[in-house]
Amino acid sequence: MQSRLYSWQVGTFISDPEVRRELVPQMVRDFPPTQPAFWRLNEDLLGTLLRRRSRIPDLRRFTPPVRIVFGARDRNLNSRVALRFAELFPKADLHLLDARHYVQVDEPERAGQLINTA
Incomplete structure (x- = not known):
């Protein structure tokens, strides 16, 4: 099952x-x-997320560049979530690929380029 x-x-x-x-x-x-x-x-996904909210100030103080790669067609971690996540980092570089949840499977070449040029 x-x-x-x-x-x-x-x-x-x-x-x-x-x-x-x-x-x-x-x-x-x-x-x-x-x-x-x-x-x-x-x-306990909701509980996990709520417990982690206390770390948000730490993320906002993290100043190195952060590359964020999300699938634009992911139904759960969608574009709205990606934008909210990127807003947590002062130097976020957000990329929304034509992919679902596994960007490395749906868009392997583009995901690899983004990782290698970070």
């Missing part, structure tokens, strides 16, 4: 059906060691 739920949830994060068919089964096989952390985060 957990592997089917994981496959369904993670599968929605990848745009290309062919890549999804190839990659999601591999991710399911690699998933067991991370299951406790994954399910714990999902159980």
Whole structure:
């Protein structure tokens, strides 16, 4: 049951059906060691986020450049979330790619360029 739920949830994060068919089964096989952390985060995501709000002043004082790369088509960590996240850093460099949640899968060349030129 957990592997089917994981496959369904993670599968929605990848745009290309062919890549999804190839990659999601591999991710399911690699998933067991991370299951406790994954399910714990999902159980208390709101609580986790609220506890972390106390760190916002630290982020605003962080002055080195920060490159932020989000998928513009991510339904959860969407463009609005990306903009709010970028506002936390004084020197944020925000990039919204034509991707869902896994920008490195949907737009590997562009994500790699952004990482290598940071």
